Amino acid sequence: MMPLRAHYDVIVLGVGGFGSAACYHLARRGVRVLGLEQFPLLHDRGSSHGETRIIRLAYFEHPDYVPLLRRAYELWADLEASTAKTLFRKTRLLISGPPEGEAIPGALRAAQEHGLDVESMTAGEAMRRFPDFRLPEDHHVVLEPDAGLLHVEACVEAHIDEARRAGAEIQGEVPVLGWGRDGAMLYVDTHFGRFTATRLVITAGAWTGRVLADAGLPLTVVRKFVGWYEVEPGAYDVDRGTPTFYIEQPDGAFYGFPSMDRRTIKFAEHTGHDVVDDPATVDRSRRTEDVARLEAFRQNVLPRTRPILDRHSVCLYTLTPDRHFVVDDHPQDDGVIVAAGFSGHGFKFTSVIGEALADLAWKGRTEAPIEFLRWNRPALQGNG
Ligand SMILES: Cc1cc2nc3c(=O)[nH]c(=O)nc-3n(C[C@H](O)[C@H](O)[C@H](O)COP(=O)(O)OP(=O)(O)OC[C@H]3O[C@@H](n4cnc5c(N)ncnc54)[C@H](O)[C@@H]3O)c2cc1C
Numbered sequence: 087m088m089p090l091r092a093h094y095d096v097i098v099l100g101v102g103g104f105g106s107a108a109c110y111h112l113a114r115r116g117v118r119v120l121g122l123e124q125f126p127l128l129h130d131r132g133s134s135h136g137e138t139r140i141i142r143l144a145y146f147e148h149p150d151y152v153p154l155l156r157r158a159y160e161l162w163a164d165l166e167a168s169t170a171k172t173l174f175r176k177t178r179l180l181i182s183g184p185p186e187g188e189a190i191p192g193a194l195r196a197a198q199e200h201g202l203d204v205e206s207m208t209a210g211e212a213m214r215r216f217p218d219f220r221l222p223e224d225h226h227v228v229l230e231p232d233a234g235l236l237h238v239e240a241c242v243e244a245h246i247d248e249a250r251r252a253g254a255e256i257q258g259e260v261p262v263l264g265w266g267r268d269g270a271m272l273y274v275d276t277h278f279g280r281f282t283a284t285r286l287v288i289t290a291g292a293w294t295g296r297v298l299a300d301a302g303l304p305l306t307v308v309r310k311f312v313g314w315y316e317v318e319p320g321a322y323d324v325d326r327g328t329p330t331f332y333i334e335q336p337d338g339a340f341y342g343f344p345s346m347d348r349r350t351i352k353f354a355e356h357t358g359h360d361v362v363d364d365p366a367t368v369d370r371s372r373r374t375e376d377v378a379r380l381e382a383f384r385q386n387v388l389p390r391t392r393p394i395l396d397r398h399s400v401c402l403y404t405l406t407p408d409r410h411f412v413v414d415d416h417p418q419d420d421g422v423i424v425a426a427g428f429s430g431h432g433f434k435f436t437s438v439i440g441e442a443l444a445d446l447a448w449k450g451r452t453e454a455p456i457e458f459l460r461w462n463r464p465a466l467q468g469n470g
Contacts, residue, residue: 094120094255096447097274097283099262099297101127103134103238103433104425105289106245106256107440108447110165112287113252117448120281121254122274124261124293127246132291132365134242134433136312136399138343138352140330141434142179142233144202146192147409150458152200154438157454161437162236169244172237177324177344179233180216182209183334185226190334193228205229218322218390219331235330235343238433245440262297265422272421285447286422292365292402294426303412304466305427306405309360309368311376314350314396321390322351332356333387340383350396351388355379356430362402370400403430408465413439413456415446423447424461 096112098105101123109121125131141158145151159174166173183189197204205228212227213219221227246256265274271282290297292307322328328344331353342353358379362368377395384391406412406427416422423446425439432439438454445452 092120092281093271094118094281094283096120096285096287097122097272097281098287098289099265099274100124100288100290100293101246101256101258102132102289102291103242103436104428104439104443105287106242106249107436108287108289108425108443109249109254109256110245110252111441111444112447113249113254115444115448116253117444119249119254120283121249121256122260122262122276122281123256123258125259127256127258128239128243130399133402133404133428134238136238136352136401138235138346139238139433140179140233140332140341140343141174141236142230143200144193144197144204144228144230146181146189146196147431148458149196149199150455151435152196152202153455154435157441158435158438161441162241165241165244165248165437168248171240171244173241173244174234174236175324176232176234178329179230180212180219180329180331181228181230182212182221182225182331184224187334189332189339190226190228193230197228203231205231216329218328218388220387220389221333222335229329233330236434241433241436245436265297267419267421284421287443287447288422288424288426289443290426292362292404294404294424298416298424301416301418303426303461304407307362307365308358308403308405309362310354310358310401310403310430311373311380311398312352312354312401313377313380313398314352315380315384315388316349316392316394316396317345317351318390318392321345322388323348333383335383338379340387351391353380353383353388355383365402368400368402372398405429406466408463410465411435411439411459412461412466413442413459414461417461420450
């Protein structure tokens, strides 16, 4: 039996994007919370690194995300205010795609259903306004004025710092080796002994499949290659109004950010299926096929970039079959709350889902409109 170290109200397993936010919202409520992270805090081995993340409202994946996003924006602004840090930058988002594709009709539907202010234009008009981009003539373009980017590492750090300031204990380099229930108590085992709690929040990202080995949640981890290419002087400059962008093409969807350093621009492919068996041993090198995918996109759409890949990073998506998140109690134990399967579009929600996880862990229910993210939906039962 592991030596018993201490007891908490809530233990958060995995302190990345969602775990750090959950620790913050729990600690602010005076809950005794312990956050355990297997790697050094703010590491670059999971899904919450790489400088920037797009945040947007006209949500083409499904309009039901919009109310969550409105609250997410409020909470990011609160966190900026309490930390005096810049976490969000409004840059607008340029979405370009075929009128009958996924992104354009989805964004227009979300905007229409929720009365969001977006601009709709032809590819020609968009290229006159944003001459650094070359867009297919048959594309339609939606420009979302309130979209922008989040500084991902600064966001995770802000949640961790504010959680600690509110009394949370957060430990890096403490892998959870196993968890379970012992009567009224939930426990996690580590190299340093056993910790117990009344509730357990599992935010293990790409490792969720392992942490929830026998729960049968269908999750697929995929490797994502992100590149920073050199730009011509003054090109794609964030201070000159270059927006974040999402471009849906027949061979895949790509997204990117304005140049933040006046030297390089970051972009990557959102689609693609480079499945990973073990998140801990994923290949983080620069592969020929990785560069070829980005190079083809660069040549087609970003004419003022240079064919010089300045740097890259590898990151992990955890996909559900329907690409919607799972935020719910564990089906076999309602003392265990799970947030997983963010399918490459979750970071912008870490603030609001962190709040919902604190509700679920502490009150057993939440006002947050997350019914569509429940575990028992057909798509997760293998018949969706
Ligand atoms: C390349 C890329 C681009 C993206 N772009 C966007 C974007 O523009 N906008 C957007 O909203 N989203 C985007 N996303 C998605 C978003 O980044 C993720 O949904 C989000 O970061 C997931 O956070 P997480 O907390 O689930 O995972 P993580 O941040 O990886 O946290 C999980 C943590 O659990 C820890 N852990 C796992 N097992 C254990 C254990 N046994 N013991 C202790 N700790 C453990 C891990 O080490 C890790 O730190 C992108 C993702 C990638 C990869």
